[in-house]
Amino acid sequence: MTTQRTSGRRKQAIAAAAAVAALLTTAACGGGSDDGDNGSKTGAAGFDAANNKVAQADLAKKGGTLKFGAAQDADSWDTTRGYYGMMWNFARYYSRQLVTNKAEPGAAGAEVTPDLATETAKVTDDGKTYTYTLRDGVTWEDGKPITSKDVKYGIERVWAQDVLSGGPTYLKDVLDPKGEYKGPYKDTSADKLGLKAIETPDDKTIVFKLPVANSDFEEMLALVSASPVRQDMDTKSKYGLKPFSSGPYKFASYSPGKDLKLVRNTEWKQASDPIRKAYPDEITIQFFSDANQLDQRLLSGDLDLDLNQTGMSPQGRTTALKQHKGNLDNPVSGYVRYAVFPQSVAPFDNIECRKAVILGADHVSLQTARGGPVAGGDIGTNMLPPSVPGAEGQKYDPYKLATDNKGGNIAEAKAALKACGKPNGFSTTIAVRNNKPVEVATAQSLQASLKKIGVTVEIDQYDGSQTAGIIGSPSNVKKKGYGIIIMGWGPDFPSVQGFGLPLWSSKYISESGNNNYALIKDKAIDGLFDQYVTTLDDAGKTKIATEINHKVMEGAYYLPFVFERFINWRSDNLANVYTTDGYSGQYDFVNLGLKNPKK
Amino acid sequence: MTAPLHEPTAEAAPSPAEEATVATADAKAVQGRSLGRIAWERLKRDKLALSGGIVVLLLVLVALFAPMITSILGQDPNEYHENLIDPLFGTPTGSLGGISGEHLLGVEPVNGRDILARILYGARISLLVGFLSAVVAVILGTVLGILAGFFGGWVDSVVSRVMDGLLAFPQLLFIIALVSVMPNDLLGLTGSNVRVFVMILVIGFFGWPYIGRVVRGQTLSLREREYVEAARSLGAGRLYILFKELLPNLVAPIVVYTTMMIPTNILTEAALSFLGVGVKPPTASWGQMLSSAIDYYESDPMYMVVPGLAIFITVLAFNLFGDGVRDALDPKASR
Numbered sequence: 001m002t003t004q005r006t007s008g009r010r011k012q013a014i015a016a017a018a019a020v021a022a023l024l025t026t027a028a029c030g031g032g033s034d035d036g037d038n039g040s041k042t043g044a045a046g047f048d049a050a051n052n053k054v055a056q057a058d059l060a061k062k063g064g065t066l067k068f069g070a071a072q073d074a075d076s077w078d079t080t081r082g083y084y085g086m087m088w089n090f091a092r093y094y095s096r097q098l099v100t101n102k103a104e105p106g107a108a109g110a111e112v113t114p115d116l117a118t119e120t121a122k123v124t125d126d127g128k129t130y131t132y133t134l135r136d137g138v139t140w141e142d143g144k145p146i147t148s149k150d151v152k153y154g155i156e157r158v159w160a161q162d163v164l165s166g167g168p169t170y171l172k173d174v175l176d177p178k179g180e181y182k183g184p185y186k187d188t189s190a191d192k193l194g195l196k197a198i199e200t201p202d203d204k205t206i207v208f209k210l211p212v213a214n215s216d217f218e219e220m221l222a223l224v225s226a227s228p229v230r231q232d233m234d235t236k237s238k239y240g241l242k243p244f245s246s247g248p249y250k251f252a253s254y255s256p257g258k259d260l261k262l263v264r265n266t267e268w269k270q271a272s273d274p275i276r277k278a279y280p281d282e283i284t285i286q287f288f289s290d291a292n293q294l295d296q297r298l299l300s301g302d303l304d305l306d307l308n309q310t311g312m313s314p315q316g317r318t319t320a321l322k323q324h325k326g327n328l329d330n331p332v333s334g335y336v337r338y339a340v341f342p343q344s345v346a347p348f349d350n351i352e353c354r355k356a357v358i359l360g361a362d363h364v365s366l367q368t369a370r371g372g373p374v375a376g377g378d379i380g381t382n383m384l385p386p387s388v389p390g391a392e393g394q395k396y397d398p399y400k401l402a403t404d405n406k407g408g409n410i411a412e413a414k415a416a417l418k419a420c421g422k423p424n425g426f427s428t429t430i431a432v433r434n435n436k437p438v439e440v441a442t443a444q445s446l447q448a449s450l451k452k453i454g455v456t457v458e459i460d461q462y463d464g465s466q467t468a469g470i471i472g473s474p475s476n477v478k479k480k481g482y483g484i485i486i487m488g489w490g491p492d493f494p495s496v497q498g499f500g501l502p503l504w505s506s507k508y509i510s511e512s513g514n515n516n517y518a519l520i521k522d523k524a525i526d527g528l529f530d531q532y533v534t535t536l537d538d539a540g541k542t543k544i545a546t547e548i549n550h551k552v553m554e555g556a557y558y559l560p561f562v563f564e565r566f567i568n569w570r571s572d573n574l575a576n577v578y579t580t581d582g583y584s585g586q587y588d589f590v591n592l593g594l595k596n597p598k599k
Numbered sequence: 600m601t602a603p604l605h606e607p608t609a610e611a612a613p614s615p616a617e618e619a620t621v622a623t624a625d626a627k628a629v630q631g632r633s634l635g636r637i638a639w640e641r642l643k644r645d646k647l648a649l650s651g652g653i654v655v656l657l658l659v660l661v662a663l664f665a666p667m668i669t670s671i672l673g674q675d676p677n678e679y680h681e682n683l684i685d686p687l688f689g690t691p692t693g694s695l696g697g698i699s700g701e702h703l704l705g706v707e708p709v710n711g712r713d714i715l716a717r718i719l720y721g722a723r724i725s726l727l728v729g730f731l732s733a734v735v736a737v738i739l740g741t742v743l744g745i746l747a748g749f750f751g752g753w754v755d756s757v758v759s760r761v762m763d764g765l766l767a768f769p770q771l772l773f774i775i776a777l778v779s780v781m782p783n784d785l786l787g788l789t790g791s792n793v794r795v796f797v798m799i800l801v802i803g804f805f806g807w808p809y810i811g812r813v814v815r816g817q818t819l820s821l822r823e824r825e826y827v828e829a830a831r832s833l834g835a836g837r838l839y840i841l842f843k844e845l846l847p848n849l850v851a852p853i854v855v856y857t858t859m860m861i862p863t864n865i866l867t868e869a870a871l872s873f874l875g876v877g878v879k880p881p882t883a884s885w886g887q888m889l890s891s892a893i894d895y896y897e898s899d900p901m902y903m904v905v906p907g908l909a910i911f912i913t914v915l916a917f918n919l920f921g922d923g924v925r926d927a928l929d930p931k932a933s934r
Contacts, residue, residue, distance in 0.1 A: 314708075318688045318898040365681055369709055372686035434875060437894065441709055444880045448679050448710075458790050459880050463779065 043572040043595065044326035050570060050577040050587065051329040052106035060575035060593025066280040069298060070307035071291040073257050078240035079227040080157040081166040085490065086309050088224045089583040092276065092590040093262055093283060094245040095227040098132050098151060098206070099218060101582030103275050103591050109580025110387065110494040112222050115275055116146060116246075120218065127213035127536050130221075134204045137272035141245040141265045146228050148206040149191070152198045154229035159183035159195070163237050168492055170220040177211060185236070192231060214533040215541055219493040248278035260285040279576070279593030292316065295569075299324065304571040304594075309586035311566035317375055320569060328567055334387040334584035335490040335564040336380055337370060339446065340517045341557060344474060345428070345483040352420035354556040357484070358399050360413030362449035363406045366561045369441040375567050379406060380560030382553050383503075387581040388494050389538070390545025393563065398553050401560070413453045425454025428483030431471050433464030439486050442561060446484070457484070468513040475511065485517050488564070490584050496545035497532060504552055505529055518557035525551050573599050634851075641927040648923020654916035662726045665719040674702070676720045677881045680711030688898060696901030704905050707888075708895050714902070717883035718909050724872075724884045725913065728798050729865040733857050735803025740810025741846075741853055747811070748818025749841060759815070762808035770805040771870065777801065778876040791882040798871060802864050810856045817849055851928040858921030862914040869910055885910050 045055035074087040079095050082088060092100065100115040102108050114120055116138055121130040138146045157164055158172045160183035172179075175197040181187075187194045199207040210217060220226065233244035242251045249262035262283040270278070285307055288294040295316025297303045306312070312320060320328055341348040341357065348354055363379050370376030381397035384390060394402050405412070417423055432443040440461060447457040460480065462470045471477060471485050491499035502508045506521040525548060532544045552558065566585060570577050575595045580588045632640075642648055661668065669676065683697050684690070689709045691697025696705030696714070704715040747758035777797065785793045821827065822845065830844050871877040872886030880887070885906040892903035 314689055314894045315897055318690065321687065362679075365679055365710070368681050368684060368686060368689070372689060374687055375689075437891070440880065445679070445710065447881060448677060451677075461875065461879075 042324075042326070044324065045570070045577070047325045048329055049326075050105075051331045051579050054105055054576060054578040055570075056575045056577065056595070058575075059595045060277075060279050061595065061597055062279055062593075063281050064279075064594040064597025064599070065282040065284055066592055066594060067303045068283070068285040068305060068307040069288060069294045069303040070285055071288050071294050072308050073287055074240075075166055076240035077243055077251075077254070077260075078164065078167075079154070079224045079229070079243060080160075080164045081240060082224065083167055085584050086307055086586060089309075089586050089589045090307065091224040091227070092247060093249040094243055094247045094251065094265075095224055096138065096146070096246045096273070097222060097224065097226050097228075098134075099222045100275060101222055101580065103277075103580075103588055105578035105580060105588075107387070107581050109578075109582040109588060111582075112218050113275070115273070116151070116228070121208075121221075123536075127215065127217075127534070128210045130208040130210070130217060132206050134206070135272055137269050138246070139267045139269070139272075140230060140233075141250045141267055143267045144230075145203070146246055147203040148200040149193060149203065150228035150230050151206055151226075152193055152195065152200050153184060153231050153234075154227050155198065155225075156181075156184040156187075156193070156195050157229055157234070158225055160185050160236075164239075167225045168220075168223055170223070170492070170498075171226060174210060174212075174214045174217060174220065175208065184231075184234075212533070213536070214497075215536050216493065216495050216497045216533070219495060219498060223493065248273065248276050249283060252282075257287050259287060275590065277576070277591045277593065279591070280597070295320075298569045298571070301571055301573070304574050305587060305592075306569060309566070309568060309583075311371075311375060312569060314371070314375075316569075317371075317567050320567065321374075327569055327572065329570065329579060329587075330374055330565055330567055331579040331585035332377070332386055333490065333564040333566050334385045334494070334581065335488050336383055336385050337377070337442070337488040337561040337564055338380065338383065338486075339430075339442075339559040339561070340485050340487060341559075342474070342477050342482060342485065342517055343519045343557075344478040345481055347420060347422055347426055348428075348483050350420045351556050352416045353422060353426070355399075356413045356416035356420060356422075356453060357450060357455065358401075358556055358559045359405060359409045359416060360450055360453040360455065361446055361559055362408040363401045363561075365407075365445045365449060366442050369445040370438055370562045370564070374565065377562035377565040378402070380562045382549055383500070383558050383560055384496065384545065384549040385491065385499065386563055387584070388491055388496060388499050388545065390496055390542040390549065392546065392549075396546075396549070396553075398550075408449050408452070410453055417453060417455075425456065427456035427458070429458045429460050429481050430484040430486060431460050431462055431477070431480070431482040432486045433467065434461035435464035439488075443486055446486075471517060472513045472515070473511060474509065474514055474519060477517070487517065489515075494581055495541070496548050497529065500548060500552070501529060504548065518555075520552070520555065520557055522551065522555060638924075638927040642923050645923040645926065647919050648926070651916045651919030651921075651923065654912065655920050658722060658913060658916065659726060661719060662722040665723055668719055669713075669716040672703070672715070674713040674716040676716040676883050677712065680706055680713070683711045684709060690895060690899040696899050696905075698901070705901050707891075708899050708902060714888075714905050717888060718885070718905060720883040721885045721888065721906065721909065722913075724795065724878055724882065725865045725868055725910075728795060728802065728868040729861045729917075731799045732802035732806060732864045733860045735799060736806030736860060737810055737853060737857050739803070739807035740856075741814050741849070743807065744811035744814025745818050745841060745845060745849065748815040749822055749837075749845065751819075755815070758811070762811050765805060765808045768805065770801070771867075771874075773805075774798070774801050774871060775874065775876050778871075791878040794876075794878050798868060798877065802867050806860055806864065809860070810853065813852050813856060814849055817852055818845055821845055821848055855921070855925040855928060858917065858924050862917035862921070865913060865917070866910070 049055040074082055075084050076082050079091055082091060096116050098115060098117040099112045099120055102111045102113045112120060116134055117132040118135050121132055123130055134148055140146060155171055158169060159181050163185060181195045184192045197209050228246055230244055241254060245265045248265055248268045250265040252261040252263040254260045264281055291313040292315055295312050298306060299316060299319060341354045343349050367376055367379050378394060379402040381394050381401045386393045399405060417425060430443045430446065432439050443459045447459060450457050489503060502515040504520050504525050506526050509516045509519055528544055528548045532541060535541050535544060573595050574592055576591055576593045577587055579585050683692055683706050685692045691706050691708060693699055698705045702713050706713055743758050747755040781793060781797060788796055827840060827844050830840055868877060869886030872884040873890040877886055878884045888906035889903060896903050
């Protein structure tokens, strides 16, 4: 194909023939047994047995090696820098926080419970002061006690965004909204603990003083970015290669993109930790470059589960559903998959044109492109994922996307086009990540259904690893004419603030890494967010969350595709397995155990 | 070749070999046969090459009339038929990838587009890119090769070094990089047309040195022949020698290399579409179909087999035909 022009053409023909023969032989596989929905000879707990409930808790034994596989490494294992949900989940093996998510299935898993602290915060001063006391007997991997100063230093690292970029910055935004503190590496005080918003009167007490109250502050402290870090062990940008452990396991070895191994931290005491059961002796991760290969290893039983927890690839999924249904769970992921209309690109500045696209799209087709009702999820009808308090699921469906209009309503869409002043339709461009085949499939589905209302769409597949600079740059979006952007979003913590603030608040529009793709500048929505952070009671918070969702949908900025679901694999050997809303429907890694430690 | 006499009484006995030729050809009006005619006679005897040629012809017709054929079949390459898809697995519900009286080669997974219609439309892209990029390469290669060979000196040095450079250039990587910085609109073209245009130009551009080297070599040897000397001594101009004396004698190798280049170009197009830098969706292309079939090679193998076979048959047919053409034009060439 490249330079071998002079070689024989017959050779080419033989190669092609061999390729076809290979295809025909692989075609002969497949078919097979049926394990049924219930537990089986293999010991698998059954289909959906660990979805929002605990499967086989009593079968977990101490010891053994828990084997993860993954197609994608973490962005960083540094507690300050990781932003992948699976990294937050896994980081609980080697890090502890003042408070953390409950180790319970389903919605309870998203609630906050004390970890290093003796109890959840004592909130005073109208929600502006949070006080914690540290537990006795909490230690680092070298046996020294974890102090309130270590917690403060760990949190201060969030300010050092120039060295430690990548992680969530909620704590920085809430504790130091004006950006006065320069971070521990530029701190001129002797102990590097110059951040005024956190006080450590003694080694056991830590006090947070918020300039403005924020009702989700404790949720932010439950993120792993609030983990303690010890100053003498801080290797700055290299910390992610070997974090210093405060949890039941510590790093034994790590080669990025190849493998990672955790071993028991012998200094960690079960009595000091109400959350972590620490069943296995060792935890390993093996990284693969090919998702199909990973699925094969899961199916064969070599590995226990997928670290990434983003569902199996179509190939492995089909085999698993047909032959090993008892090893699968089908949780709701907490992600909403959607198309969003940047208002800077005409004619999407006009609400009627946005409505035309929402009404004209074939929502069943989009759902099928996402993987169908099981592997893709239920048709999305609004923008708040079901795991967030205040969400109404499919009950709130202002455009009747899951009912009357699910196949697309051409008449209503055309009426909207007329109202928009484009009775004959228009043409626009869809921006879609080139490394997500499912998203490309949804773009094609949208293209096909919009053609029926006269909207001609061109699909631009951009480099998926460059999201921040391509669709995250409003000026680039405008220049390229991206009228429709296909994306997905999951909550950082389950609240309307943890999900929607970066997407819908006018304050979060930025020139790079922007997530408010629609460029929503709605005073009503901004006002509701301001009101939300000062509302301390749960009922009030829930009500505001619902209102914000309604305002966003009324603005027709988004076309939701699905409330996402996954098909996730658990091996026959896993015990005490459950999905948790705290980590977007993933299995709660920290308490997984093995039935047969010798396997 | 001697010309037989026209007197009916002439009973001069021709040699047995000549007699046989006369008998099998037209006995009445046997004339001196042109080079092309001799080649055609030889090609006709090569059954394998002929069948390759027939397949090529059919492919061209199918590509030209793809819209008509699909409308007769009642199919559209971009129409979704999701009712034929199993929502749980995303694969067609029917057996063998959803083959039915309506969808003769089945439907695609997930969206249920008719595979036959997409194969037919895909043939348009494959052949268009294959032919036109070969044309670009032939024009560039012939002109530059003949100039380099005929003039020699610094012209030859420059052209030869450029050819060496291009042969060493990583063509596939270059196209991938080029496509990612391509604008969506170019010279009034949009969407897939831009990509097709770019592919034709780039594949053609990187292909010309192969022809250029052959033409240059042939020209080098031909320009010293007696008939060129004769023309020159009779005062023929350079242009006359180039186009009237040299070019006709270069036609055979050029034709051979063209037939050899088309299937390679078709494969390059398939590879580019496979890698996602070929035509844009929803335009159908064989390489793009193969690429999306990877996710279903176990659950819906037909989806991979059909475009695979299409590429296989096309390349095989072109290669068989090309082999035949070469043998016919130059029977003494070694294999």
